Amino acid sequence: MRTSIATVCLSGTLVDKLHAITDAGFDDVEIFEPDLIAAPQSPEEIRALCERLGLGIALYQPFRDAEGVVEHEFARVLQRAEAKFQLMDRLGVDTMLVCSNVATATIDDDDVSADQLARLAERADAHGKRIAFEALAWGRYIDDYRRAWSIVERADHPALGVCLDSFHILSLGHDPAAIERIPGDKIFFVQLADAPILSMDVLSWSRHHRLFPGEGGFDLPAFVAHALRAGYAGPLSLEVFNDVFRQTDPARTALHAARSLTVLQDALDVGRLASDSDRHSDSSSEPLELDQVELKAPDTDEVAALLERIGFAPRGRHVSKSAWLYAAGEARLVLNEHNVSIAEPRIAGFGLRYAEPHGAASRAERLGARRAHRRVLSGEADLPAILSPDGTEILLSGPDSGIRWPEEFTGGRGAPDPGILGIDHINLTEPVADIEEAVLFYSTALGLTRESAAELAGPTGLVRSQVLRSRAGGVRLALNVVPPLSEQRPAARRHAQHVAIACVDLPSLLTRARARGLRTVPVSENYYDDLAARLDLPDEELVRLRSAGLLYDRDEAGEYLHCYTETVGTVFFELVERRDGYDGFGAANTPVRLTAQHAAA
Missing domain, CATH: 3.20.20.150 (Divalent-metal-dependent TIM barrel enzymes)
Structure with a gap:
C-alpha cells in the first residue's frame, strides 16, 4: 500500500x-x-x-x-x-x-x-x-x-x-x-x-x-x-x-x-x-523489566552523594569510560560523565531487558527509531541501542547480557541498604509539542501499552501525565507534559524528571536514610488533615505518616507510600512502597509535590 x-x-x-x-x-x-x-x-x-x-x-x-x-x-x-x-x-x-x-x-x-x-x-x-x-x-x-x-x-x-x-x-x-x-x-x-x-x-x-x-x-x-x-x-x-x-x-x-x-x-x-x-501479543516485542537508568552530567558528584544517602552503594568505575555504577537490590543507576554536553544532571537514557533484544531493536528501527552509535571496546557488552525522538538513549539487553554488563564496573565499596528492591518506574517530561510523538514512539517502538492520561493541577498549570507499561508490569514509564509557565523557570528546575525506587518498609528505610543525611520534600500539615478527613486510617498510621513525612494513597487492591528527594540539576528521586497489589502512582498527591518543589526552586 x-x-x-x-x-x-x-x-x-x-x-x-x-x-x-x-x-x-x-x-x-x-x-x-x-x-x-x-x-x-x-x-x-x-x-x-x-x-x-x-x-x-x-x-x-x-x-x-x-x-x-x-x-x-x-x-x-x-x-x-x-x-x-x-x-x-x-x-x-x-x-x-x-x-x-x-x-x-x-x-x-x-x-x-x-x-x-x-x-x-x-x-x-x-x-x-x-x-x-x-x-x-x-x-x-x-x-x-x-x-x-x-x-x-x-x-x-x-x-x-x-x-x-x-x-x-x-x-x-x-x-x-x-x-x-x-x-x-x-x-x-x-x-x-x-x-x-x-x-x-x-x-x-x-x-x-x-x-x-x-x-x-x-x-x-x-x-x-x-x-x-x-x-x-x-x-x-x-x-x-x-x-x-x-x-x-x-x-x-x-x-x-x-x-x-x-x-x-x-x-x-x-x-x-x-x-x-x-x-503486542508477541511477547518477544514487549520489555520484561527495567535494567538500568543512566544520568549524565559533567560532574555527577552531587547525584552520587544523594544516591548514597538514599542507600545505594557504588559498584565501581567503568573500565574504559568516565562512568560509575550505583546499585541496590535490583536497582542500577549509571552516572556518566563521558562526552557530556549538558550543564546539569539529567536522565539521559535507560535500559530495558527483552527476551530477544536484537529483534526488538530491529522492530523499533522499522518503526522509525534511530540507532544510537556507542563506542564499545573489546570485551565490553555490545548492547543494541536506539534513540527516542528527543534523544533519550534506550539500551536493549537480553537475559544474559543484562547480567554481564555490570561486571565492566570495578572498584566498588560498601553495602547497599537492604530496604531497596529495584526501580519502580521512570518519569520523563516532554514539551507539549512533543508529547503525542513521544507516546506513539514508546507505545509502538518499545512495545509498551498506553493507559489513559490524567491531568493534575500544579502551581504553573495543569500537568498532563500519560502512563505506559508492559502488560506484565515489569516496566512502568510516565510521561509528563511540561506546562508553558514551567518553560520560563530557571533551567535547573524547568524539566525535572525522576526515578522511582521500589522499597520495602519505607518508614524504616527513611529513618536510616535521614541518618545518612537525606532530605525529602516537605509535606504540608494541611495534607495530613485532609488525609484524615478523606480516608478511614487508624490514628497510629496517620501519626506514622506525618512523623515520617510520607504521602499516602490506596486503591481497591492495596496501599502506596511515597516521598520525594531534593532535586539535583533536573533530577530527583521518589521512594515508594507498594502494598498488596497497589498498581497506581499516587497521582492524587502530585499537586502536593509540585507545590513543594515550586516553593523550593
Whole structure:
C-alpha cells in the first residue's frame, strides 16, 4: 500500500514540507491549495521538485462549495473549476478533492447535487482529471459518506468517485461498515486522521485536535479494513489538522507521521483487526523489566552523594569510560560523565531487558527509531541501542547480557541498604509539542501499552501525565507534559524528571536514610488533615505518616507510600512502597509535590 500525507499536516514552506515528506519515506503527497498559493515557486517548479524527489502528487485539495446551488451560481463553480483543472495540468496531478457544500448550498436535493457533480466531472474528464467527492461532517446538507456515495452513484460518471475521510465518518459516529458496499474503483481516495474523543462542535474538533493514527480514540484499523475489503487500492493518506504539529519541526513531524502509518499497516498485515493489546501479543516485542537508568552530567558528584544517602552503594568505575555504577537490590543507576554536553544532571537514557533484544531493536528501527552509535571496546557488552525522538538513549539487553554488563564496573565499596528492591518506574517530561510523538514512539517502538492520561493541577498549570507499561508490569514509564509557565523557570528546575525506587518498609528505610543525611520534600500539615478527613486510617498510621513525612494513597487492591528527594540539576528521586497489589502512582498527591518543589526552586 502506498503512503501519502497532506502538506497541511506540517509546518514550514511548501518546499520545506516536500523535502520532509520525502525524507520520512512517503510515496505520495496531497497538495493543500493554500500552501501552493503562498509558495513563490510556480506549479511547474513544484512538479519538477516532486519528480526529482521521487514523490507522487496524489491529490489537489480542496475545491469547496460546488453542488446544491442555484444554476447561475453553478456557472461560476464551473469557471472556478476550469481554472483549477488547468492548474492541475501544470502541477501534474489528476485527482481533485471536492468537499460537500458548506457555505453556498441552498438546494437540498440529491438529484440536483448529482446532476451538478456529473457536469463537473465531465469538465474534469475533458482534462484527464477525476473528482473525489467528500462529505464534510459539517456540510450544510451532505454530511454522511453514505449519502455522498448515493449521489455519486446517481451521477454515474466515470470521472466521479468518493473520498472517504476517517474523521468525517467516525467523528459523527457513522458506521463505516457500509464502505464495503461501495465498489473499490469508485473509492478514489482515503484520508486518515485519529482524534481524542471530545464533546465539542465538530468543526473546531476537526480543525484543531486531529491526531495521527494510533494516538486517539478512533478504530482506524477497522476503518481501513472496510475500505480494503471494498477493493480500494489507492494510497493511505494522512490529513491531520493540529495546531501543535503545524508549529513543530516538519522533518520530525513527518517521521512521526510515517511511524503512525507503519503501526497502522502492522495492524492490517496480521490479517485481522488488532486492538492495542493484540498488537503486542508477541511477547518477544514487549520489555520484561527495567535494567538500568543512566544520568549524565559533567560532574555527577552531587547525584552520587544523594544516591548514597538514599542507600545505594557504588559498584565501581567503568573500565574504559568516565562512568560509575550505583546499585541496590535490583536497582542500577549509571552516572556518566563521558562526552557530556549538558550543564546539569539529567536522565539521559535507560535500559530495558527483552527476551530477544536484537529483534526488538530491529522492530523499533522499522518503526522509525534511530540507532544510537556507542563506542564499545573489546570485551565490553555490545548492547543494541536506539534513540527516542528527543534523544533519550534506550539500551536493549537480553537475559544474559543484562547480567554481564555490570561486571565492566570495578572498584566498588560498601553495602547497599537492604530496604531497596529495584526501580519502580521512570518519569520523563516532554514539551507539549512533543508529547503525542513521544507516546506513539514508546507505545509502538518499545512495545509498551498506553493507559489513559490524567491531568493534575500544579502551581504553573495543569500537568498532563500519560502512563505506559508492559502488560506484565515489569516496566512502568510516565510521561509528563511540561506546562508553558514551567518553560520560563530557571533551567535547573524547568524539566525535572525522576526515578522511582521500589522499597520495602519505607518508614524504616527513611529513618536510616535521614541518618545518612537525606532530605525529602516537605509535606504540608494541611495534607495530613485532609488525609484524615478523606480516608478511614487508624490514628497510629496517620501519626506514622506525618512523623515520617510520607504521602499516602490506596486503591481497591492495596496501599502506596511515597516521598520525594531534593532535586539535583533536573533530577530527583521518589521512594515508594507498594502494598498488596497497589498498581497506581499516587497521582492524587502530585499537586502536593509540585507545590513543594515550586516553593523550593
